[in-house]
Amino acid sequence: MTHRIHLAIVGASGVVGSKMIEILEERQFPIEKLYLFASKRSAGKTITFNGESIEIQELTEDSLQAPIQIALFAAGGSISEKYAPVAAEKGIYVVDNSSFWRMDPAIDLIVPEINKEQLESPSQIIANPNCSTIQSVLPLSALTKYGIKRVVYNTYQAVSGAGQAGIDDLVNHTSNNFPYSINENVIPQIDVFLDNGYTKEENKMIEETRKILGLKDLAVTATAVRVPIHTSHAVSINVELEQAFDLDTIRQELAAVDNIVVVDDPGQLSYPLQSQAAGHDEVLVGRIRRDSSVENGLNLWVVADNLRKGAATNTIQIAEALVKNNLV
Template sequence: MKKVNVAIVGATGMVGRTFLKVLEERKFPIENLYLFSSAKSAGSTVTFNGKEYSVEELNENVFDRDIQIALFSAGGEISAKYAPIAASKGVVVVDNSSHFRMDEDVPLVVPEVNPEAVKNHKGIIANPNCSTIQAMVPLKPLNDKYKIKRVIYSTYQAVSGSGVRGIKDLEEGVKGQPTGFYAHQIAYNCLPHIDSFTDNGYTKEELKMINETMKIFDNYDMKVTATTVRVPVRNSHSESINIEFENSFELDDLVKDLKDANGVVVVDNPSSNEYPTAIDCDGKDEVFVGRVRRDFSVDNGVNIWVVADNIRKGAATNAVQVAELLLSYDLV
């Protein structure tokens, strides 16, 4: 695989640092590495593959140099301004913000699900929402074989999904210290409130899952609903997913389909208390599935429990996998 020049925008943030960790672990072929951040973090140093790199302040001219791929994780406003600038200079941007996800000209990609979509990029590729990414990986083989009619998401999302402030709010709350990042105390509590509420009563997080699912599967007739909940867990999101299919299935066959799926690990032995948990999935790149059982309330329904590290597969690892796709298809 040829070596390329890579930039990280938001290099000192939680996802930005995980970009670097995943790139290093996966031995991504980097010739030159450029790290960009806000003025606040500019000048700090980061170690990558045993070499120290200085972090530069992001500005409109940093992409004038020879860069093939840029991984963005610095928020929607930064992406909205700088991703088009980078793309105009021949850089392929993989953006982790929500800004471009529903843009019809921007592919929304989970490599295990719709890898070919990267070929349609016009300079920007969007990383889906973390909770959407982990759902898509096991849903893909089931949709291929049984055709999904309806999906009901109920999520249990870790505070790391809110960044370092979310983690701090949980840690301080557990100590009995006053907190104020979330609308209510998160320690020892569950908040059915992720992102802001919209006029229809859904939160933006819930609408992201609904709309992104339909876009990734390219099926706007699919019925999707969601309730997203922030829970007092440090890292890794958990999801209860109820699926209704058009086609009938045998449960043993469906479990085998999940076991054979790329990126899925089935942990499903309830009699021995074996099922995925957030702690067990922390630091891993796979999506873990358990509690697979038929939904007897409909003709062709199943319940699954899905857990994944939201900072890795839900963000950084997925973006790096997209960058690997770009190289494998010779698109940079």
Template sequence: MKKFNVAVVGATGMVGNKIMEVLEERNFPIDQFYPMASANSAGKKVHFMGKEYTVEELNEHSFDKDIDIALFSAGGSTSKKYAPIAAKNGVIAIDNSSTWRMDENVPLIVPEVNPEDLKWHKNIIANPNCSTIQAMVPLKVLHETYKIKRVVYSTYQAVSGSGVNGYKDLEEGSKGEPNKFYPYPIAFNILPHIDVFEENGYTKEEMKMINETRKILHDDSIRITATTVRVPVFYSHSESINLEFEKDFDLDELITLLEKTPGIVVKNDIKNLQYPTPLDVAGKNEVYVGRIRRDESIDSGVNLWVVADNIRKGAATNAVQIAETLIQNNLI
């Protein structure tokens, strides 16, 4: 098997560390490996695939060397500056920030959902928002089969989605320490506020879910609303998703359809209290779906409870899967 030269930009961060872990778990075909980060982290040591590497400082010349794929997890400003430099040097940049997601020239990819969009990449590929990724895996197959008219998202998102600072606020807050990152305590509390508020009253996170869903499903006609909430959970985002279809459906057939969909684990046995929870799903790469039931307030609607590890499927695993899909389809 051909091997590839791979860089991880932001290698010392939470997602960067997880990307390296996932690359190793999935035995990604790597020849040369280049961990990169800001000047503050340059010189640190990281362990990867049985070897120790020194983290390089990211700069304008980092991609002069022979690199095939760069997995970016270093924030929007870094990606905005350096992803085009990488792309110009023939490197495929797979970016975890929001910088390129709504750029019409950049594909926004969930490999189980829209791998065909990789064919038109111009060396920059966007990883969707974590909360969007996990929703897309079940929604794609349901949209193809029943035609989604309307989506109502209500999310319950883990603090790791805010990075190390959010994690620390919960960890220290549970010990009685004051909040330093969130505007209010997150320990023993929930905050209906993720990212900044926009003029329409929605948060930026909510608008990400709305806009990214339409782009990934290639359908601007879907009516979508969202409320995103930060909850005192370390890992795994949970989502209550209410769907209204154009076509009627048989509930058992819908459940079977989800069970057969790659990347989904259905856990839906209410008689035995079996449904996905964040603790169950943390550390897993799949999207878990449960509490599947008709919405009896409308003619053709269904409710889903969708849970996924936001650092894995919501970030690192999805990015690595994009790279794997490029290789499988001879697009690199």
């Protein structure tokens, strides 16, 4: 990366937006100028980036224009619905963290380790997947050679996935964001319920998995649960494969995937913990074992920092690819 980019963050004052700023500096993203946008109530606040104090501006329809080349959105679906097309029409690449554009067939849904080739000629708006989906499809991508027949997800998701309001409920022992106190419960509801009894979060994981892996008819089911942990999601993944497999080979193939770390030594009580993943970009995979209840069944326990690889880091990896491919 030799040239420098004019880059904007929409939702700069939120939990994910703040993490984006931190990771842009950490990864030394080649920024010529950083533009920060948020709601009117956050306008005027300042954030330090690379030793420079940058003032947050109120987002308006005139905000996103040249010389901005890439805009990272972390402000929710309604903002993305309204402002992402405005930016795209002005030639700005939008990388959107909301769920609004993900299932649009004209929009690329990207986990760079899996489908970065789509970023050689990407859609103008690029969708960042759901946090739990990102960490789940990474190990699944190593298993597609065996033929994936069915996937069962059970998630254990940290409160930071619900933004600052979720964190506040945990810290302050309130239930302003969650329907019940998160301090004494695990809550088997993330997002609203749909007519089929699934929540929107569960439906996101199902549909996004199919799209990212390119398996539109894949049998997938999910139960998404909120747990009283600040950061890092865990997902129990049960996979039924078409072909027989060797467990040692599976471990080697998982470890060969970029940004997967296998932590799997039950004899030493070594398995992924949410506290181990927090603050890191790697996806930790362990409890790798056969499911003897079905032919060619496999169980995995997958943990990752939902604010980093599950959101901000994956978004910035997409932006890095746009620069590397000379698209900006």
